[in-house]
Amino acid sequence: MSTELASTSKGKLTRQTILSKAVDIASKEGLEKLTIGRLANDMDMSKSGLFSHFGSKESLQISTIEMASDIYRNAVIRPALKAPKGLARLWAVCEYFFAYTEKEIFSGGCFFATVTSEYKSSPGMIRDLLALRMRDWLNFLASIAQRAKDKGELSAEVDPQQLAFEIQSILMGANWCHQLFDENHIMTTGLEAMRQRLRQLAPPEAHTTLEMTFLERTLDETP
Amino acid sequence: MSTELASTSKGKLTRQTILSKAVDIASKEGLEKLTIGRLANDMDMSKSGLFSHFGSKESLQISTIEMASDIYRNAVIRPALKAPKGLARLWAVCEYFFAYTEKEIFSGGCFFATVTSEYKSSPGMIRDLLALRMRDWLNFLASIAQRAKDKGELSAEVDPQQLAFEIQSILMGANWCHQLFDENHIMTTGLEAMRQRLRQLAPPEAHTTLEMTFLERTLDETP
Numbered sequence: 001m002s003t004e005l006a007s008t009s010k011g012k013l014t015r016q017t018i019l020s021k022a023v024d025i026a027s028k029e030g031l032e033k034l035t036i037g038r039l040a041n042d043m044d045m046s047k048s049g050l051f052s053h054f055g056s057k058e059s060l061q062i063s064t065i066e067m068a069s070d071i072y073r074n075a076v077i078r079p080a081l082k083a084p085k086g087l088a089r090l091w092a093v094c095e096y097f098f099a100y101t102e103k104e105i106f107s108g109g110c111f112f113a114t115v116t117s118e119y120k121s122s123p124g125m126i127r128d129l130l131a132l133r134m135r136d137w138l139n140f141l142a143s144i145a146q147r148a149k150d151k152g153e154l155s156a157e158v159d160p161q162q163l164a165f166e167i168q169s170i171l172m173g174a175n176w177c178h179q180l181f182d183e184n185h186i187m188t189t190g191l192e193a194m195r196q197r198l199r200q201l202a203p204p205e206a207h208t209t210l211e212m213t214f215l216e217r218t219l220d221e222t223p
Numbered sequence: 224m225s226t227e228l229a230s231t232s233k234g235k236l237t238r239q240t241i242l243s244k245a246v247d248i249a250s251k252e253g254l255e256k257l258t259i260g261r262l263a264n265d266m267d268m269s270k271s272g273l274f275s276h277f278g279s280k281e282s283l284q285i286s287t288i289e290m291a292s293d294i295y296r297n298a299v300i301r302p303a304l305k306a307p308k309g310l311a312r313l314w315a316v317c318e319y320f321f322a323y324t325e326k327e328i329f330s331g332g333c334f335f336a337t338v339t340s341e342y343k344s345s346p347g348m349i350r351d352l353l354a355l356r357m358r359d360w361l362n363f364l365a366s367i368a369q370r371a372k373d374k375g376e377l378s379a380e381v382d383p384q385q386l387a388f389e390i391q392s393i394l395m396g397a398n399w400c401h402q403l404f405d406e407n408h409i410m411t412t413g414l415e416a417m418r419q420r421l422r423q424l425a426p427p428e429a430h431t432t433l434e435m436t437f438l439e440r441t442l443d444e445t446p
Contacts, residue, residue, distance in 0.1 A: 028344035030253075108344040117340035120402035121251035121331040131403050165396060166416050172399065173392025179343035180354050193389045200423045 015053060018043060019067035022060065026068070028108030030118040031061045031126065061126055068111040069133060075100045077140070086148040087198070087206070088213050093144065094167065094194045098187040101175045109179040112137075113172055138164045153206045154198075163201065170194055238276060241266060242290035245283065249291070251331030253341040254284045254349065284349055291334040292356060298323045300363070309371040310421070310429070311436050316367065317390065317417045321410040324398045332402040335360075336395055361387045376429045377421075386424065393417055 021043055026034050035057055040047045054060040076096040083092035101109060108114055116134060119127040141164035148154045154163075174190035177183050195214055202210045244266055249257050258280050263270045277283040299319040306315035324332060331337055339357060342350040364387035371377045377386075397413035400406050418437055425433045 030341070114340055114343075116399065116403055117337055118253070120337075120399075127403075134403060162412060162415060165400065165412050166393065169392040169396025169399075169416070170389065173388060173395055176339065176343075176392075176395065177388065180339050180350075180357060189385060189388050192385060193392070196423065197420065200419065 027106030027111040087153040245287040250329030250334040310376040
């Protein structure tokens with residue numbers, strides 16, 4: 001697919017600007033409503049101009065998912081990877097996720113929460129792509145948990161896949177509460193849930209490290 | 224709104240049958256697609272026949288939410304209320320919820336997970352009604368947790384609202400995995416998460432009762 005821009009009435013618009021808008025719409029209303037016509041209207045562009053970028057509704061939707069993955073990677077995964085491997089990194093992932101939710105980087109909250117709910121019962125390419133991305137994410141969480149186990153920061157009995165499921169549940173739950181109830185203290189509730197769960201899973205000799213990790217401010221507030 | 228049936232080509236159809244179908248569609252595709260025209264087509268009824276029952280799309284959507292609440296109450300809340308107050312009841316709620324998810328009482332999984340995600344960014348009567356129902360549900364979980372605290376089955380430090388959030392997150396997470404990955408063992412993963420969390424929150428003197436509760440099969444398999 002070409003990344004070059006067709007000449008439009010808003011010549012300064014880049015493909016990235018269009019997709020950022022697309023991600024934002026989809027985070028609120030889902031991907032199904034994301035038609036070329038709707039996006040052209042919202043961006044004051046011609047349908048033919050947009051069509052030359054994306055060709056079809058499905059292609060636009062797939063590009064939107066890839067754009068959302070990039071934004072998520074930059075907001076949560078990349079900054080968390082700066083934290084030391086193991087427990088500190090697991091904690092950093094949670095902190096960055098809650099920050100991503102609270103800052104409303106996407107105005108409908110977590111893009112992936114919205115669209116996976118929307119497509120869960122719709123077999124096809126979009127659902128397959130979303131399931132793949134979400135499986136990658138759960139495996140990413142599990143691999144960090146495995147590393148924490150290897151370092152002795154989590155007990156030998158911890159099942160990394162089980163913990164990945166639990167972390168993902170708490171992150172999604174916090175996003176859901178924040179969106180549905182307009183609750184701003186949900187980051188506190190979510191972090192407290194993670195804090196308590198990790199205290200249970202860390203062996204006694206790792207508790208000092210754990211409490212130090214909780215105290216350290218891993219969030220990098222620079223834009 | 225009248226609960227009497229208008230004469231239709233399928234005279235045997237009751238309002239309840241129509242709404243059961245409506246709930247099922249909405250659990251998969253959301254409430255927005257639930258128009259009188261769509262439902263009339265799926266049920267092989269006339270639009271005017273359906274219109275006489277519900278009057279407007281919004282009225283149909285609200286009746287559908289109420290129907291889903293009734294089904295949920297009968298599948299999860301009522302049977303769980305047969306368990307003794309406190310921890311046994313909290314455990315029963317989780318078991319019945321996972322059964323409700325796995326049995327796919329609604330073919331798109333949990334109705335409320337789908338429609339709260341759909342309406343979270345759409346201010347109005349539907350979102351307000353959903354937020355109210357979900358707040359009631361979280362308060363219901365918190366009140367059972369409070370009772371377990373009062374009975375000494377959970378530590379005095381437990382915050383019932385915090386625990387309600389965590390339970391809801393695990394239940395939603397299990398529903399999400401089951402739907403997105405077609406995972407059938409998610410009830411095991413979800414129950415294990417709850418089991419471990421409750422072990423952490425129960426004081427030592429309540430541990431025997433807790434393990435007995437886990438062993439008891441509270442699920443009432445009679446239809």
